[in-house]
Amino acid sequence: MGAIVAIVGRPNVGKSTFFNRLIQRREAIVDSVSGVTRDRHYGKSDWNGKEFSLIDTGGYVVGSDDIFEQEIDKQVELAIDEADAIIFMVDVESGVTGMDEDVAKLLRRVNKPVFLAVNKVDNAQRHADAVEFYALGLGDYYALSSINGSGTGELLDAVVKELPELEEVESELPRFAVVGRPNAGKSSFINALIGEDRYIVTDIAGTTRDSIDTKYNRFGFEFNLVDTAGIRRKSKVKEDLEFYSVMRSVRAIEHADVCILLLDASRGFDGQVQNIFWLAQRNNKGIVILVNKWDLVEKETNSVRDYTAKIKEAIAPFDDVPIIFISVLNKQRIFKAIETAVDVYKNRSKKIATRKLNDIMLPIIEHTPPPAYKGKFVKIKFCTQLPTPYPQFAFFCNLPQYVRDPYKRFLENKLRDNFDFSGVPITIFMRKK
Ligand code: GDP
Ligand code: GDP
Numbered sequence: 001m002g003a004i005v006a007i008v009g010r011p012n013v014g015k016s017t018f019f020n021r022l023i024q025r026r027e028a029i030v031d032s033v034s035g036v037t038r039d040r041h042y043g044k045s046d047w048n049g050k051e052f053s054l055i056d057t058g059g060y061v062v063g064s065d066d067i068f069e070q071e072i073d074k075q076v077e078l079a080i081d082e083a084d085a086i087i088f089m090v091d092v093e094s095g096v097t098g099m100d101e102d103v104a105k106l107l108r109r110v111n112k113p114v115f116l117a118v119n120k121v122d123n124a125q126r127h128a129d130a131v132e133f134y135a136l137g138l139g140d141y142y143a144l145s146s147i148n149g150s151g152t153g154e155l156l157d158a159v160v161k162e163l164p165e166l167e168e169v170e171s172e173l174p175r176f177a178v179v180g181r182p183n184a185g186k187s188s189f190i191n192a193l194i195g196e197d198r199y200i201v202t203d204i205a206g207t208t209r210d211s212i213d214t215k216y217n218r219f220g221f222e223f224n225l226v227d228t229a230g231i232r233r234k235s236k237v238k239e240d241l242e243f244y245s246v247m248r249s250v251r252a253i254e255h256a257d258v259c260i261l262l263l264d265a266s267r268g269f270d271g272q273v274q275n276i277f278w279l280a281q282r283n284n285k286g287i288v289i290l291v292n293k294w295d296l297v298e299k300e301t302n303s304v305r306d307y308t309a310k311i312k313e314a315i316a317p318f319d320d321v322p323i324i325f326i327s328v329l330n331k332q333r334i335f336k337a338i339e340t341a342v343d344v345y346k347n348r349s350k351k352i353a354t355r356k357l358n359d360i361m362l363p364i365i366e367h368t369p370p371p372a373y374k375g376k377f378v379k380i381k382f383c384t385q386l387p388t389p390y391p392q393f394a395f396f397c398n399l400p401q402y403v404r405d406p407y408k409r410f411l412e413n414k415l416r417d418n419f420d421f422s423g424v425p426i427t428i429f430m431r432k433k
Helices: 014-020 066-081 098-108 125-137 152-162 186-196 238-255 271-282 301-315 332-350 356-366 405-418
Strands: 003-008 025-033 036-047 050-056 085-091 114-119 141-143 175-180 200-203 212-218 221-227 258-264 284-293 324-327 380-387 394-396 427-432
Touching: 003 014, 003 066, 014 036, 014 050, 014 085, 014 114, 014 152, 036 066, 036 152, 050 271, 066 098, 066 212, 085 098, 085 152, 098 125, 098 356, 114 125, 114 152, 141 405, 175 186, 175 238, 175 271, 175 332, 186 212, 186 221, 186 258, 212 238, 212 405, 238 271, 258 271, 271 284, 271 301, 284 301, 324 332, 332 380, 380 405, 394 405, 405 427
Parallel strands: 003 050, 003 085, 085 114, 114 141, 175 221, 175 258, 258 284, 284 324, 394 427
Antiparallel strands: 025 036, 036 050, 200 212, 212 221, 380 394
């Protein structure tokens, strides 16, 4: 799994500029907790073939200098707790400030790799000016310009060299990650399963310090249950917990086969839950949605139907996803939830024989061919499932570029109607033949 690199430093030194330079795929997490809107970002990057997640911890609070300082302390503390390496960014234009000195003091005590990055070194004069940052007592610094990119390569060379090789305990077993917002009931869910169940085989240390894997055996089927909530952090601050729980979910999702997404029924399928859902979908993971704490909801005849409809509306067009209403507290349907996750896993690894696929799909296509495009007729000749870890299908035709998204969705829906792909994203390619 990728290591985490955090960027800390006071506002305006150029953290976001640096961040944006490095990140290929950006996942914005905007927290809005306790009236303070914080715009923090993380994203994936890789350098010299080593992948890592970069966090711009720059939680920005508008307020007095006091609040400001506390905020920076918190930022640094979090980076110290959570990151594998820390980039401390300062600004050559302003020179060493009191706040820089405070941060440096915290960082001098850390036994994680710390890299002092002197930013805005855009020209030779500024190179000379940068030496004043030796005064921070952090040793050598890296002079760079986030705006034009100079010096960033040297910094990254040094950073990735220090990143731990997070060994992956490669397991043949399917991995089910239990994800969701804090307090959704993830730990309770896992504890309920473990406590109740004599089929538990072993507890093994997680592949990273971010998760705990439990080897589990049920319905004649063995899998690893990945608990992202199992490790409680000492961070006391609510919004930070939220942020880092999403980070942990991200990593767990990337390495899972199926994501068991728990939400608190009384809070609903809100934006943060949707973030997690789309992350799983974009990563082509199997998904089961568990609406937990159903005991707290005042129920009427159509409650389940209405709640389901609301979720489906939010996740359209990918709404072929199992949604189960559970109460961990009352041990209601928790095994049904696991059974469904197993089904989703099987759907995701299912391979449909080409012959069978064509027997079903070609008549459908013949009956409803792709609409003519710019006066040209598309003729689909056959299709096949690709030998990938999750379902991808290729449809071979004369003019693949003329098949538009609505028709691809039509094909996807027909695949779903005829073969059970519940909970599993499907990709469709049109190929030239
Ligand atoms: P953050 O608050 O630390 O995230 O800082 P930003 O990335 O928002 O940058 C603050 C300001 O510094 C912006 O106006 C940037 O354009 C500018 N800036 C960032 N990097 C450089 C640089 O390498 N050279 C110069 N001259 N300006 C920079
Ligand atoms: P996590 O942060 O997602 O691991 O959530 P926890 O498992 O720590 O649960 C958060 C809180 O929700 C705890 O106080 C649990 O007792 C409570 N909780 C969990 N499941 C249920 C449930 O089904 N019904 C109710 N009423 N409370 C629940």
